[in-house]
Amino acid sequence: MLAKPQQSQQQQQQQQQQQQQHQQQQQQQQQQQQQQQQQQQQQQQQQQNRGIRSGNQVELHMAYQDAWRICHPDFKRPFTSLEDACERLLPYHVVADYEAEEDDRILDSDTTGQMPSRSQQWDHNIAAKVAEFTATFEKQALAFNIISRKRALGEFRSEERLMIEQALLQEEKRAALEIRAEIESREKAGREAHEAKLRMAAMVQAEQARAESLARGPIRASALGSQGNDAIGHDLGEQEQGGNADEMINGWGNNNQRDEKEPSEDFLNDEETENGETGMQDGWREVGEFDLNTR
Incomplete structure (x- = not known):
């Protein structure tokens, strides 16, 4: 019974010793790795210093x-x-x-003593710019891919929707203006046609009035001519009171026959002619040289 606990204690001690040895080995390995890293860093620094010196x-x-x-x-x-x-x-x-002052300022600001040369600064600036442009391009490419996926799904950006709505609004405005212009042109054409009809009607009325006035002109001229002949005969009778009465009778009879052969075109003026004849007869009666009743 006593032998078993002693064996178990020995085993535990052995395990503890093994663990300690393993830990020591790990520590030694870590120390070696640290030393190697330090050596590598020193070598790199030396190489950099050599490069800086050569530059x-x-x-x-x-x-x-x-x-x-x-x-x-x-x-x-x-x-x-x-x-x-x-x-x-x-x-x-x-x-x-x-600029010497700039170099002095750079040297004063550097406390390590490892100041890069101008060519190295130039290379560093170029590398920084390239990295910046690359990052910007990657962002733009990512945004483009996201927009492409959304567009494939049927989604649009608010700016695109606004542009589409503005385009539709402009198209509607243009169509409304075209319709309005067409309506105005039709109304103008209708007004012009109506005015033309009115002008034609006025011209027709004017032509009719002119034709009527021309038709009435000869009638009035004939009436005036007959009255003029009667007056001329009356004057001749007064001047030739001592003439032949038979000639005057024949002349008056000829005038009556002529009037009967050529009646007046305007029946309204017949009264005027009749009045003219009676006046002439009264004139003959007043003169006393000729009287129809004596016949």
Whole structure:
């Protein structure tokens, strides 16, 4: 009975020892990994420093060449080509862009001593711009895909609905204007036709009135002519009182026969002619030279 508990205690101790050993091994492995990471970081930093130094050396060499060209300008020899002009004028542009105060401010703001060169800053800025444009394009592509899916499902944006409604409204306005113009043109044509009919009726009435006036003109002229002849005969009778009475009788009889052969066209003027004849007879009676009753 006592042997079994002792064996169990020994087993527990062995397990604990194994666990401790395993933990120690894990700690050692972690330490080794940390050391390796530190070594890698140090190597990377060294490589970066070397690259920065090599870049700085190249930039220093180029700056020295630019300064030497500026201090010893070749202004006597003309430009032979476009490349020659660029090589000889480019140093002046580099110096014009250079600002010592800006470099001093950058150096003062840097506390690590690992200041990137201008080319590195340029590359970093370009990479940032590219990343920004890429993110913007991805957002636009995502929005386009969402809109395409909604449109495939039959949905539209509020802007598109508004545009469609505006287009329909403009179409309705245009149709209403066309109908109104057509109605106005028809009304105008109707008014013009009515006015033309009125003008034609007025012209017809005027022609009728003119024809009637022309028809009445000869009747009045004949009546006036007969009255004129009677007056002329009366004057001749007064002038020729000592003439032959038979000739005057024959002349008066001829006039009566002529009047009977040519009756007046206007029966209304017959009274005037009759009145004229009686007047003439009264004149003859007053003269005393001729009287029908004596016959």
